[in-house]
Amino acid sequence: MASLDDLKKRISSxxxxxxxxxxxxxxxxxxxxxxxxxxxxGRPYSDKMNNIILNLSNGISDIENAPKxxxxxxxxxxxxxxxxxxxxxxxxxxxTNIIKKAKQYFQKILDExxxxxxxxxxxKGYDQLKRIFGDYIVERISFKDSxxxxxxxxxxxxxxxxxxxxKKEFDVCTIFYNQFKNVITQIPQxxxxxxxxxxxxxxxxxxxxxxxxxxxxxxxxxxxxKNISTQIFKAMLENSASEQGSxxxxxxxxxxxxxxxxxxxxxxxxxxxxxxxTKELIEIISGAESL
Amino acid sequence: xxxxxxxxxxNPEKSFLSKNDVTEVVVPAFEGEIGILKDHISIISxxxxxxIKIFSKSGEQSFYVNDGIIEFKDNNLSILTxxxxxxxxxxxxxxxEIQKSAEEELNKSDINDQEKYLLxxxxxxxxxxN
Numbered sequence: 001m002a003s004l005d006d007l008k009k010r011i012s013s014x015x016x017x018x019x020x021x022x023x024x025x026x027x028x029x030x031x032x033x034x035x036x037x038x039x040x041x042g043r044p045y046s047d048k049m050n051n052i053i054l055n056l057s058n059g060i061s062d063i064e065n066a067p068k069x070x071x072x073x074x075x076x077x078x079x080x081x082x083x084x085x086x087x088x089x090x091x092x093x094x095x096t097n098i099i100k101k102a103k104q105y106f107q108k109i110l111d112e113x114x115x116x117x118x119x120x121x122x123x124k125g126y127d128q129l130k131r132i133f134g135d136y137i138v139e140r141i142s143f144k145d146s147x148x149x150x151x152x153x154x155x156x157x158x159x160x161x162x163x164x165x166x167k168k169e170f171d172v173c174t175i176f177y178n179q180f181k182n183v184i185t186q187i188p189q190x191x192x193x194x195x196x197x198x199x200x201x202x203x204x205x206x207x208x209x210x211x212x213x214x215x216x217x218x219x220x221x222x223x224x225x226k227n228i229s230t231q232i233f234k235a236m237l238e239n240s241a242s243e244q245g246s247x248x249x250x251x252x253x254x255x256x257x258x259x260x261x262x263x264x265x266x267x268x269x270x271x272x273x274x275x276x277x278t279k280e281l282i283e284i285i286s287g288a289e290s291l
Numbered sequence: 292x293x294x295x296x297x298x299x300x301x302n303p304e305k306s307f308l309s310k311n312d313v314t315e316v317v318v319p320a321f322e323g324e325i326g327i328l329k330d331h332i333s334i335i336s337x338x339x340x341x342x343i344k345i346f347s348k349s350g351e352q353s354f355y356v357n358d359g360i361i362e363f364k365d366n367n368l369s370i371l372t373x374x375x376x377x378x379x380x381x382x383x384x385x386x387x388e389i390q391k392s393a394e395e396e397l398n399k400s401d402i403n404d405q406e407k408y409l410l411x412x413x414x415x416x417x418x419x420x421n
Contacts, residue, residue, distance in 0.1 A: 038304065038305070041304060041305035041306065042303060042304060042305070044299075044301045044306050045301045045302065045303050045371060046303075048301060048362070048369050048371055049360075049371060051362075052335060052360060052362050052371075055335070055362075056335065150304070151302075151303035151304060151373060154303075155373075209333065210333045210334060210335050210364075211332050211333060211334040211335075212334070212335055212336070213320060213321065213322055213325075213334065213335075213336040213337075214321055214322060214336075214337070219335060219336075219337060219360075222337060223360060226360075226373075230303065233303050
């Protein structure tokens, strides 16, 4: 059994860890509220953008000559995956969930003998992927310096993706991120952004006849790159809300576990203290008797 | 019948402005300015850098936009833009900053005619504000 002093030290160390996790939980809760707000505020833009694009792509009759970003290159050989993770740890299963999802997808692509290219956004994703898929990572991006998620960061990623697409470096682009559902549930998502997935067509939007200025295809070819950035931005917003949510519940759990541990250790400490006292008493009594 | 319709301006971060007593909106469309009144035909168009003017019962407002897309449908005008500034409370520094980066961009050798045209437009508008 550990000595009294050791137990005392352990109790105080667990207590100070508990203080840290508690503080982190509160910080995460405050940040979560802000991240959630901005995720909600950002939704109208991406929804409207999506709507306009759907309307436009419905209006295009000549699929063959449609912009490549919409219809794809016609091939399915090289896959680019953008894996979006956080820059900081201690957020529960947040990063692991994304990575798990991404790894499954990577394996599928490699099994089908297609070429895989990876861009990692956020340092944690890179750290986890570099061991097994290090050879496939073509680029790593991190926004450690920017405090809040902003559109210009997303735009940078978007431009990089488009640049690679124009150089014909890949055929299909998929992004991985966590969708924020609530504080305890975040759903890892894979979303194909190039070519645009048109399966989620709105039924009621097709009947509108728009006037276009300039021509449809010109608008589309300008709009599609923007849409990529917008989708990435949306993913980043969802991700940051998820990260804070995940951290909050992880830290809440940690605080509770630390509390349980302190209780257990305190009982053990009291028991051994009592045992020591009893032992001393017995020694004194038997010493007195022998006289 | 009232001559008013609603307008919503959104940028990626938030919904910037939403009004439903607008009588006319003038936007700097790609091929020239368009004034949009109530019951305009459904239209989708691009914006070039310029000034958006919104006329409503409560007065007139102007905004500088960098780029954008407008969609008008069923008397709802949506304006999507990546950068928008209210001309009423804009600070000169911000304008000069944008102006400077536009000038730098213009001096690059690898820009095409369309980009050059847009940048020229941008500078012109910015100068007129300052």
